[in-house]
Amino acid sequence: MASASQDSTQASAAAEGEHTPVFDYVIFGATGDLAMRKLLPALYNQFRVKHVPEGSRIIGTARSDMTCEQYREMARQALDTFLPKGTINPELIDRFLQMINYVTIDGTNPDSNWDALKAILDKYPHRVRVFYFSTAPQIFEAISENLASHHLITPNSRVVLEKPIGTDSASAKKINDGVSRFFGENQIFRIDHYLGKETVQDILAIRFANPFINAVWSGEYIQSIQITAAETVGVEGRADYYDRSGAARDMIQNHLLQILSLCAMDPPKSLTGDAVRDAKVAVLKALQPITEANVGQETVRAQYTAGGIGDHRVPGYIEELGKPSNTETYAAVRAYVNTPRWKGVPFYLRTAKRSKRKDSEVVVTFKPGLKNLFGDQVQSDYMAIRLQPDEGFALTFNIKDPSSPTFTLQHATLEGDFSTIRIPDSYERLMLDAVRGNPGLFIRRDEVEAAWDWIEPTLRAWAANKTKMETYPAGSHGPEAANKLVAQTGDKWHERLDISQG
Ligand SMILES: NC(=O)C1=CN([C@@H]2O[C@H](COP(=O)(O)OP(=O)(O)OC[C@H]3O[C@@H](n4cnc5c(N)ncnc54)[C@H](OP(=O)(O)O)[C@@H]3O)[C@@H](O)[C@H]2O)C=CC1
Numbered sequence: 001m002a003s004a005s006q007d008s009t010q011a012s013a014a015a016e017g018e019h020t021p022v023f024d025y026v027i028f029g030a031t032g033d034l035a036m037r038k039l040l041p042a043l044y045n046q047f048r049v050k051h052v053p054e055g056s057r058i059i060g061t062a063r064s065d066m067t068c069e070q071y072r073e074m075a076r077q078a079l080d081t082f083l084p085k086g087t088i089n090p091e092l093i094d095r096f097l098q099m100i101n102y103v104t105i106d107g108t109n110p111d112s113n114w115d116a117l118k119a120i121l122d123k124y125p126h127r128v129r130v131f132y133f134s135t136a137p138q139i140f141e142a143i144s145e146n147l148a149s150h151h152l153i154t155p156n157s158r159v160v161l162e163k164p165i166g167t168d169s170a171s172a173k174k175i176n177d178g179v180s181r182f183f184g185e186n187q188i189f190r191i192d193h194y195l196g197k198e199t200v201q202d203i204l205a206i207r208f209a210n211p212f213i214n215a216v217w218s219g220e221y222i223q224s225i226q227i228t229a230a231e232t233v234g235v236e237g238r239a240d241y242y243d244r245s246g247a248a249r250d251m252i253q254n255h256l257l258q259i260l261s262l263c264a265m266d267p268p269k270s271l272t273g274d275a276v277r278d279a280k281v282a283v284l285k286a287l288q289p290i291t292e293a294n295v296g297q298e299t300v301r302a303q304y305t306a307g308g309i310g311d312h313r314v315p316g317y318i319e320e321l322g323k324p325s326n327t328e329t330y331a332a333v334r335a336y337v338n339t340p341r342w343k344g345v346p347f348y349l350r351t352a353k354r355s356k357r358k359d360s361e362v363v364v365t366f367k368p369g370l371k372n373l374f375g376d377q378v379q380s381d382y383m384a385i386r387l388q389p390d391e392g393f394a395l396t397f398n399i400k401d402p403s404s405p406t407f408t409l410q411h412a413t414l415e416g417d418f419s420t421i422r423i424p425d426s427y428e429r430l431m432l433d434a435v436r437g438n439p440g441l442f443i444r445r446d447e448v449e450a451a452w453d454w455i456e457p458t459l460r461a462w463a464a465n466k467t468k469m470e471t472y473p474a475g476s477h478g479p480e481a482a483n484k485l486v487a488q489t490g491d492k493w494h495e496r497l498d499i500s501q502g
């Protein structure tokens with residue numbers, strides 16, 4: 001079994017060789033769920049591993065009226081609640097909290113407390129400023145306009161946009177147009193937190209740094225690629241957002257299509273942000289359209305009904321919501337990439353709430369070896385890139401059973417296990433990449449819009465009930481219709497248990 005033991009945070013920073021300048025981080029929506037659960041813990045963890053330069057500042061803003069001391073107390077409680085236990089150091093937390101300020105601002109109101117924010121920021125007018133918009137996207141343009149009219153956007157400023165960038169092509173364009181009135185595209189950092197996951201970045205390393213894998217990475221040797229992002233959780237406290245979104249908008253339009261792009265792209269000219277994004281957008285634009293005519297054949301949508309996650313009984317989606325809904329909590333899609341490399345190779349994407357286990361991975365199924373030599377005992381090999389949890393990879397081989405006197409094949413699995421390494425949360429990497437002005441792990445405007453253009457006909461067809469809404473019990477792997485979808489093209493879903501059994 002392969003394993004690694006160094007602290008990957010330190011290793012990756014050294015490898016990047018990137019300078020992190022002293023910064024001012026202004027978080028809009030600083031009292032919200034995302035700021036508390038992800039953004040503040042991410043900044044603290046980077047402070048803890050000494051990646052935050054001395055003198056940097058964090059300024060929280062929201063409409064809630066509170067003093068700086070009250071906000072620091074709120075932040076302390078969030079850190080105590082959401083940080084992994086091994087990372088809590090009270091003395092360090094005290095020092096981290098001293099970096100934080102709070103200003104009450106209504107981002108949509110030009111007469112709000114902007115002068116107080118300006119007084120803080122103008123102390124260091126040339127410093128890197130990051131405005132993190134952790135609010136509803138509908139107010140991104142208004143916040144940008146108010147920042148501009150109060151002369152807070154400097155050449156060294158950047159803006160980070162949280163998802164969702166729209167709910168369809170038109171609304172995405174509107175948000176992009178709105179923010180672009182005040183920030184250049186090179187100042188806009190659209191978050192897709194999956195790109196900040198080390199294991200997602202590993203897709204490029206595995207593909208392009210290993211000639212024996214690079215050489216077979218095409219439809220000549222690959223039968224299919226499946227990408228899964230399954231969760232045991234339901235909609236938690238976000239039912240309002242989720243019911244207007246659904247699994248395809250929430251996960252496929254962004255995270256899963258990004259992973260597909262990394263898997264399917266031709267080698268980029270370099271690893272610079274724009275070269276990688278050019279290669280990804282070429283994939284998105286080459287996706288074979290799913291239309292009203294074939295949506296029933298190429299997609300499955302479903303809602304969970306009551307069931308059990310482990311020993312825990314959970315209600316169905318409709319019961320949880322308390323009203324009827326036409327929103328899917330499960331989506332599976334068979335996609336084709338119309339490039340010479342991938343002609344006819346199915347890419348299966350699926351995502352689910354209330355699945356049997358949390359499990360995000362990419363599974364590449366290779367075409368079987370020489371049947372004329374080994375007959376049917378030769379099995380298709382698989383490579384699984386385990387995105388989370390139990391990060392790592394598995395690669396199977398047909399080998400001769402050493403205990404057999406005849407030429408009997410056995411399927412052996414080589415496993416790579418990253419569990420001994422502290423893998424930084426994706427927000428840690430992304431929040432500081434924005435400071436460094438490194439756009440490679442953020443989504444360019446043309447990527448967002450190409451992804452919407454492709455998924456939109458499916459969403460329209462689903463909304464018009466052109467396909468049936470299937471059901472699956474909470475705690476299962478999804479509806480039977482999704483098994484049929486992959487069986488039609490000679491495949492089956494690989495659940496993690498299958499892989500580790502080889
Ligand atoms: N929570 C999550 O897990 C995820 C969230 N996101 C995205 O991140 C963004 C924030 O989500 P989340 O934290 O969950 O949302 P919340 O509703 O928990 O928080 C919203 C925040 O925005 C502030 N806010 C609302 N209106 C204004 C305004 N006019 N001016 C200034 N601040 C305002 C709120 O504070 P106040 O009311 O005091 O003004 C609050 O701090 C959303 O776009 C969401 O889609 C993306 C991925 C995951």
Ligand SMILES: O=C1O[C@H](COP(=O)(O)O)[C@@H](O)[C@H](O)[C@H]1O
Nearest residue numbers: 163193229231250251255360388
């Ligand atoms: O963007 C989102 O992602 C999370 C899943 O993220 P993960 O890192 O835990 O895999 C999902 O729960 C949420 O609905 C969605 O908005």
